[in-house]
Amino acid sequence: xxxxxxxxxxxxxxxxxxxxxxxxxxxxxxxxxxxxxxxxxxxxxxxxxxxxxxxxxxxxxxxxxxxxxxxxxxxxxxxxxxxxxxxxxxxxxxxxxxxxxxxxxxxxxxxxxxxxxxxxxxxxxxxxxxxxxxxxxxxxxxxxxxxxxxxxxxxxxxxxxxxxxxxxxxxxxxxxxxxxxxxxxxxxxxxxxxxxxxxxxxxxxxxxxxxxxxxxxxxxxxxxxxxxxxxxxxxxxxxxxxxxxxxxxxxxxxxxxxxxxxxxxxxxxxxxxxxxxxxxxxxxxxxxxxxxxxxxxxxxxxxxxxxxxxxxxxxxxxxxxxxxxxxxxxxxxxxxxxxxxxxxxxxxxxxxxxxxxxxxxxxxxxxxxxxxxxxxxxxxxxxxxxxxxxxxxxxxxxxxx
Amino acid sequence: xxxxxxxxxxxxxxxxxxxxxxxxxxxxxxxxxxxxxxxxxxxxxxxxxxxxxxxxxxxxxxxxxxxxxxxxxxxxxxxxxxxxxxxxxxxxxxxxxxxxxxxxxxxxxxxxxxxxxxxxxxxxxxxxxxxxxxxxxxxxxxxxxxxxxxxxxxxxxxxxxxxxxxxxxxxxxxxxxxxxxxxxxxxxxxxxxxxxxxxxxxxxxxxxxxxxxxxxxxxxxxxxxxxxxxxxxxxxxxxxxxxxxxxxxxxxxxxxxxxxxxxxxxxxxxxxxxxxxxxxxxxxxxxxxxxxxxxx
Numbered sequence: 001x002x003x004x005x006x007x008x009x010x011x012x013x014x015x016x017x018x019x020x021x022x023x024x025x026x027x028x029x030x031x032x033x034x035x036x037x038x039x040x041x042x043x044x045x046x047x048x049x050x051x052x053x054x055x056x057x058x059x060x061x062x063x064x065x066x067x068x069x070x071x072x073x074x075x076x077x078x079x080x081x082x083x084x085x086x087x088x089x090x091x092x093x094x095x096x097x098x099x100x101x102x103x104x105x106x107x108x109x110x111x112x113x114x115x116x117x118x119x120x121x122x123x124x125x126x127x128x129x130x131x132x133x134x135x136x137x138x139x140x141x142x143x144x145x146x147x148x149x150x151x152x153x154x155x156x157x158x159x160x161x162x163x164x165x166x167x168x169x170x171x172x173x174x175x176x177x178x179x180x181x182x183x184x185x186x187x188x189x190x191x192x193x194x195x196x197x198x199x200x201x202x203x204x205x206x207x208x209x210x211x212x213x214x215x216x217x218x219x220x221x222x223x224x225x226x227x228x229x230x231x232x233x234x235x236x237x238x239x240x241x242x243x244x245x246x247x248x249x250x251x252x253x254x255x256x257x258x259x260x261x262x263x264x265x266x267x268x269x270x271x272x273x274x275x276x277x278x279x280x281x282x283x284x285x286x287x288x289x290x291x292x293x294x295x296x297x298x299x300x301x302x303x304x305x306x307x308x309x310x311x312x313x314x315x316x317x318x319x320x321x322x323x324x325x326x327x328x329x330x331x332x333x334x335x336x337x338x339x340x341x342x343x344x345x346x347x348x349x350x351x352x353x354x355x356x357x358x359x360x361x362x363x364x365x366x367x368x369x370x371x372x373x374x375x376x377x378x379x380x381x382x383x384x385x386x387x388x389x390x391x392x393x394x395x396x397x398x399x400x401x
Numbered sequence: 402x403x404x405x406x407x408x409x410x411x412x413x414x415x416x417x418x419x420x421x422x423x424x425x426x427x428x429x430x431x432x433x434x435x436x437x438x439x440x441x442x443x444x445x446x447x448x449x450x451x452x453x454x455x456x457x458x459x460x461x462x463x464x465x466x467x468x469x470x471x472x473x474x475x476x477x478x479x480x481x482x483x484x485x486x487x488x489x490x491x492x493x494x495x496x497x498x499x500x501x502x503x504x505x506x507x508x509x510x511x512x513x514x515x516x517x518x519x520x521x522x523x524x525x526x527x528x529x530x531x532x533x534x535x536x537x538x539x540x541x542x543x544x545x546x547x548x549x550x551x552x553x554x555x556x557x558x559x560x561x562x563x564x565x566x567x568x569x570x571x572x573x574x575x576x577x578x579x580x581x582x583x584x585x586x587x588x589x590x591x592x593x594x595x596x597x598x599x600x601x602x603x604x605x606x607x608x609x610x611x612x613x614x615x616x617x618x619x620x621x622x623x624x625x626x627x628x629x630x631x632x633x634x635x636x637x638x639x640x641x642x643x644x645x646x647x648x649x650x651x652x653x654x655x656x657x658x659x660x661x662x663x664x665x666x667x668x669x670x671x672x673x674x675x676x677x678x679x680x681x682x683x684x685x686x687x688x689x690x691x692x693x694x695x696x697x
Contacts, residue, residue: 124504126621126658129511129592144663161508202505235477235657236503265655269647280589280655281563281618284644285686288668291647292685300648302655333565333572335548336428364572365548388569389687 001232002053006107007246008230011201012208016193019225022109024051031083034108035076042217043110046073048082050091052101053251055229060093062086063100069093072111079108102250112214115221118177119143120191121207122198131159133195135173139210165195183213186223201243202236205229255318262314264303271296272326273395274319276312278303278333286331289388295396298325308337309345316349320357327358329395331388334365343371347378358383358398362391402609403531403583404558404600405494405522406542410531411437411468413459413492415475415483417449421498422474425546426453432549433533433540437466440486460490472528472544473497480524481506488519495594496544497523504657507592514594521594525656526586527564538580545586547571555580557693558604560597561616562589562623562656566644566686570614573690582610589656591620597627605635612638612697614689615680617671619645620659624671632678640693642683643671 003011006024013019021038025031035046050057050069057069062085069091071082083106092100117140125132136154138146146153155176157169167188174187190211198206207229216222237244249257259266265280269287273295277283280302287297299319303311312330319325332342346361362385363371375382383398385391406412412429416422417439426449429436438456439449445457456462459471471492475483480499487495502524514521522529528545532538532552543549551568553575561567564586571584585600587593597615604610613635617624624643631639646668648654650661661667675682683692 124508124591126591127626129508131508147663161512199505202503204504233504235501236505238478239503267649267652267654269649277565279563279565280659281561281566281616281644282569282686284618284648284654284659285566285569285642287647288644289685289687297647300652300654333568335551335565335568336424336546365551365568387687389685392685392687 001234001237001247002251003230003232003246004051004053004105004248005049005228006051006105008228009225011197011230012194012225012228015197017190017197017208017225018223020109020112022107024105024107025083026105028080028084028087031106031108032076032080035073035079038108038110039076044074045111046079047071047109047111048073048079048086049107049109050086050103051105051107052091052096052103053248054093054095054101056093056095057091060091063090063092069103083108104250112212112216112224114212114214116213117210118213119209120194120211121205121209122195122203123205125158128158131161131195131198133157133159133165133169133173133191135177137177143209159195164199165192167192183221183223190223201230202233202240203230204233205231255321259301259318262311264301264311264315264318266318267300268322269297269299270324271298272324272399274298274301274322274325274328276301276303276315276319276328276330282331282333286329286388289392290329290395293392293396295392295399298322309341309348312342312345313349313352316353316355320353320355325357326400327395327398328360329391330359330361331391332363334363334368336366338367339363339365339371340367340374343374347374347380350380350382358395360385360391360395360398362386362388402607404603404607404610405583405585406470406529406531406544408433408531408533408540408542409435410470410542411435411466412542412544413438413440413462413466413468413471415440415459415471415473415487417441417453417455417474418444419474419476423449425474428549429543432543433535434543437468438462459486459492463490463492469493470544471495473499475499477501477503481510484510484521485513488514488517492519494520494522496526496528497521498526498528498545500525502590504592507590511592522585523588523590523593525590526588527567529583529585531583532581547584547586551575552584553580555582556609556611557581557614558600558607558610558612559584559614559616560587560600560604561585562587562618562658563616563644566616569686570616570642570689577690577694579690579694582607587623589618589658591658597623598630601627601631601635605637610637612640612693614693615639615641616689617641617643618656618659619648619654619661619668620666622666625674628674628678628680631680638681638693638696640681640683640689640696641675642686642689643668643675644686
């Protein structure tokens with residue numbers, strides 16, 4: 001589960017990380033009022049930021065043609081105008097896909113003069129099964145690019161989960177960020193807070209990019225988290241009641257939410273051959289073999305290793321909700337589950353949904369002979385396949401050209 | 402021989418009275434596996450289906466039965482505790498089937514297991530099968546949720562992150578009359594015990610294993626680490642398949658660990674690492690067995 005920027009900043013602030021003064025707003029009037037307060041406190045510039053779960057907002061374009069999901073303003077009138085232009089509009093960025101995301105909140109914050117831009121993140125290092133805190137002097141840019149082109153600029157400290165991030169490790173990272181005197185201690189405190197947020201919230205990612213070295217209103221150098229991203233471990237949400245409430249269903253694809261209600265794992269793709277498979281590995285492999293034979297998969301869909309008939313029925317309804325689908329491939333390895341019971345589920349689902357699209361079914365495993373008989377005797381125009389390759393070839397041919 | 406488990410291995414099931422644990426214990430018993438005890442705190446003294454005695458603790462069960470392996474079928478919130486109880490009892494192997502365990506719990510488990518003798522397989526894995534000599538491989542050791550009858554006793558070692566895709570590969574072998582020494586599911590979670598590399602090393606040392614199939618998927622670098630070692634040290638032919646060439650980056654493909662993040666963990670990179678190591682890579686999941694048979 002991903003958080004919005006404003007939610008991530010509230011969590012970080014609760015762990016002692018300085019974030020720019022400001023507030024999240026639902027209306028242009030609220031945005032104007034918030035900006036008014038910030039200007040009154042002496043801030044010269046205010047930033048208005050669209051809140052969606054995707055990066056690249058600054059260079060994004062709204063569907064109504066207006067450019068920029070992030071704007072810097074010097075008057076409350078500008079803040080009001082920009083907030084009004086953003087709220088209720090759909091923003092398309094390089095990360096949203098062409099469908100874009102609806103902006104229903106904007107974050108209004110003070111914008112301070114920047115001295116330097118840094119990068120901080122906490123992730124799991126899968127090779128050693130330990131948390132790792134990463135910093136980089138090159139903040140504000142695409143960190144993946146830095147990692148690919150100049151990996152030596154990224155400094156890491158591996159954390160012992162029993163001890164947590166130690167202050168000496170945090171100071172070492174601060175030094176490698178090129179910070180001096182008092183800022184070393186400030187950065188170390190900040191890094192300890194970021195790590196604590198990662199651990200306590202059971203995040204899979206906490207990222208601050210950029211972390212700005214700014215001059216505050218009193219002329220002192222200080223560190224401020226200007227943008228932040230937090231992703232949480234879905235498996236831990238059951239014991240993180242407060243964080244569960246931060247879920248924004250509007251940011252998730254309605255079909256994927258519907259699928260999760262049936263314990264199905266569904267991800268929509270941009271092809272036209274729907275795949276219905278049991279098991280995540282086999283489901284990925286099925287998409288791969290469809291592509292290998294010249295087809296384009298419309299989705300990833302794992303009905304679970306066990307593949308119960310009622311899940312198969314729900315899965316049919318979900319894949320048929322995608323208007324791009326022109327043919328369906330069912331690939332079930334019925335190891336424990338009996339194939340004949342799955343076949344009954346398929347026949348029932350086809351009848352119930354009045355399916356008119358070509359359907360290729362490949363069943364393998366327990367009771368596969370009676371299963372094939374059930375499908376053959378159903379009188380339904382189902383195309384039977386006897387291997388994954390056979391199924392992929394047949395479904396690709398079945399797509400109307 | 403085989404690796405990790407043999408038909409003689411005595412097995413405990415933690416969570417034997419749960420729906421899933423009970424179902425698969427019955428299937429394992431029917432396969433001929435020596436499930437000698439169950440562990441359910443509070444139900445000590447009972448029996449499972451009038452056969453295996455149930456104990457309150459893993460230590461009691463192990464002491465009473467000489468079991469060396471435990472299968473964990475405990476719900477996610479209690480699974481980390483169950484694994485560490487088996488580690489504390491100094492079992493040789495813990496096979497954790499449970500899916501959806503929080504990552505933080507597994508980070509702690511991994512840390513707590515450092516320096517202990519117990520090996521962990523999983524979590525979120527189909528388990529392990531060493532096929533037996535009987536009809537449909539009956540009489541083997543089946544721990545977990547894989548269908549037993551698809552196996553055949555033989556000399557190919559299989560290691561995989563996936564469940565049903567492993568069954569697919571095993572079935573392809575069996576249909577061609579080629580048996581398996583042991584089939585090992587390492588699991589689909591980002592933090593897990595035994596890795597591809599650990600399993601490859603064991604197969605390399607097992608005189609009964611003549612060829613190896615590795616099944617990988619997007620995410621992490623378990624495949625690349627195995628490839629680097631195989632290139633230098635492996636004396637046996639290896640065939641591989643990597644699932645997820647068509648998976649979009651940044652999305653979790655069913656398994657918690659199957660995600661391309663920060664441009665890392667792509668199928669293309671893993672396939673390239675395999676090829677560089679001289680491993681025969683199956684072009685499609687339909688060709689996994691054929692790919693190995695060509696080089697065996």
